[in-house]
Amino acid sequence: xxxxxxxxxxxxxxxxxxxxxxxxxxxxxxxxxxxxxxxxxxxxxxxxxxxxxxxxxxxxxxxxxxxxxxxxxxxxxxxxxxxxxxxxxxxxxxxxxxxxxxxxxxxxxxxxxxxxxxxxxxxxxxxxxxxxxxxxxxxxxxxxxxxxxxxxxxxxxxxxxxxxxxxxxx
Numbered sequence: 001x002x003x004x005x006x007x008x009x010x011x012x013x014x015x016x017x018x019x020x021x022x023x024x025x026x027x028x029x030x031x032x033x034x035x036x037x038x039x040x041x042x043x044x045x046x047x048x049x050x051x052x053x054x055x056x057x058x059x060x061x062x063x064x065x066x067x068x069x070x071x072x073x074x075x076x077x078x079x080x081x082x083x084x085x086x087x088x089x090x091x092x093x094x095x096x097x098x099x100x101x102x103x104x105x106x107x108x109x110x111x112x113x114x115x116x117x118x119x120x121x122x123x124x125x126x127x128x129x130x131x132x133x134x135x136x137x138x139x140x141x142x143x144x145x146x147x148x149x150x151x152x153x154x155x156x157x158x159x160x161x162x163x164x165x166x167x168x169x170x
Contacts, residue, residue, distance in 0.1 A: 013051045020051065066161075067160075076088075106138050
């Protein structure tokens with residue numbers, strides 16, 4: 001369920017990013033016609049970078065659950081099921097360790113920005129807000145790796161094929 005939430009949040013960030021960029025293009029086009037329209041949206045590039053980072057991290061957990069991450073299956077395809085299960089368990093544990101370290105670092109980074117009152121230079125927006133979104137996405141990825149570890153350990157299916165795109169067009 002968290003994987004699906006993760007995907008929807010990533011899609012919402014992509015939709016907001018698209019709207020922001022379309023708004024930027026529209027404002028630029030209108031400024032050529034009407035001199036009183038500003039030439040750009042001052043925060044568009046800053047906020048689009050925040051939305052892009054959030055979309056990447058929000059999409060990661062759902063992609064892992066759906067089996068969409070890039071993997072080298074050359075070895076996994078040539079081993080016995082028991083060895084594959086052992087390898088998947090070890091790899092999931094490594095995923096928990098690495099993403100867990102990243103999550104702890106991001107929580108500390110976000111907390112320092114919040115407690116010091118850091119703001120961006122261009123828009124004076126509090127930096128902890130976009131950092132918190134990215135941190136939340138990474139925490140969801142950690143939880144997905146924890147779930148994958150237990151699924152591999154218990155011999156349960158690792159991927160939810162219902163979450164995959166039905167065709168290339170999707």
